[in-house]
Amino acid sequence: MNRRIFGVKIFEIVALISTYIVLSIGYHVTLWFNRTSDYRLYSDLLNIESWFNNEGLQYVIMFVATSVVWIVIFKIFRHWKLWQRLLLHFLGLPFFIFCSWKVFYLICESIGYWHMNGPGQVWDIYIPTLIYLIQFSLIHAYEYYIINQRKIQNEVELTNAALKSELSAIKAQLNPHFLYNVFNTINASVPKEMEETREMIAELSDLFRYQLKASREDFVTLEEELDFVKKYLKLEQRRFEDRLKINIDVSDDLLTRKIPPMILQPLVENSVKHGISPLVEGGIIDIIIKEKEDTLIFEINDTGVGIANKEHIFELGVGLGNTQKRLQKMYNSTLTFSDNVPTGLKVYFEL
Known part of the structure; x- marks a missing residue:
């Protein structure tokens, strides 16, 4: 009962x-x-x-x-x-x-x-x-x-999730060098005059490389996770141009802290896709990471359109839902959503 x-x-x-x-x-x-x-x-x-x-x-x-x-x-x-x-x-x-x-x-x-x-x-x-x-x-x-x-x-569920990730990694490792070689080949074929395009291809290659690493490892440093997020946002800024502005506030002494990989990217992607993208004038995304009593506090704020019905926010995509499950199982933590001022969405969680 x-x-x-x-x-x-x-x-x-x-x-x-x-x-x-x-x-x-x-x-x-x-x-x-x-x-x-x-x-x-x-x-x-x-x-x-x-x-x-x-x-x-x-x-x-x-x-x-x-x-x-x-x-x-x-x-x-x-x-x-x-x-x-x-x-x-x-x-x-x-x-x-x-x-x-x-x-x-x-x-x-x-x-x-x-x-x-x-x-x-x-x-x-x-x-x-x-x-x-x-x-x-x-x-x-x-x-x-x-x-x-x-x-x-929780350990059983995490083990099952790890097995699924391992299977995904195995599938990704069938010939990972083929993918990188393709990127290098494309990059080499691009004329030197198109340096910006060459940089974008190199950054995209780095994103794939980090995702493969994330499927193999349980933890990465905060610095590695932020580098990945920065590369992702840099590619998005090429698409949005001046419509997307990024502010990252994190102390250097926190960069060596270990966190689960791919924990920030789904939240940032949600801000870009559902917050900033619908606005003609674009907006700003703030990533704030602080420490309080050995606990890392994360805030991802955007000035986008916001979400009126936050009870259905996990229906926007699997990324948010998976992030929520990982936080609950690994840290007994949860994603907290609130309205940003004057507009937009705030996402808060602790590790």
Whole structure:
């Protein structure tokens, strides 16, 4: 069952409630054996009202206290490190015991229910403590299991994607030198007077060479990726002439950082194709890369026509969709889209 209530799987809620029902019934049976010497009196044992008036109410309170602690540790502070969240149990355990002991006694006394007295109260401290430690140990173990399963699934998907890329690389390597030789032959046949054309052919050859490298390697330097993007944009500027302007803002000390290959080009291509191209006057593309706390922050902004319905932005082409999947699987990151000022589109992501 994958259906959820407030982000929690239904079967997880049912499992926790069932656990408390079983524990309370077991406690009820234990107390019944110790209260009466006549085991033939099963009416009290099977009396649901008697069960709730005593042990059942206490376990309902413990269930509510558990839910509060769980929300705090596993929802509100879920982004904290594990050791930090474990320290929160030093507050959660006293809160849980207070609810299952003092709050339970207060409610019992106000409505006339029975509760432990005298030295017997120690059981209403010991048993809740034991339940708290066991249940949250199991919950943390279950959380680790879920995270590990997701990690394994992501690794499998990345492996499959790598295999597909490897197959593509194998296909591309059937005779890659043939392609380069063709470019060189064409380049050599172009008259020296057409130097601009010769440069364009050489740049196009470099683009193919980088794409082949990207199919073989998992990471490249930021400098290599930017060189590829610059060559691509330089070819586009030959087509758009003065209609396309490019600004790249990146610190030199970030150029050696490793990033996945071909992570910027689909985003830049989207800005050119869907943002700038429809405008007669053209526009500007800004590529901004910064670092914050060892995290690379990427912004690709354009002054194009923009996109009104950003929910369907991935329908523009497979490039954006593939980039989104790679970011999610490799970095648990995502592409964020917003409106540029005064016009255009902003794309933001982190590595």
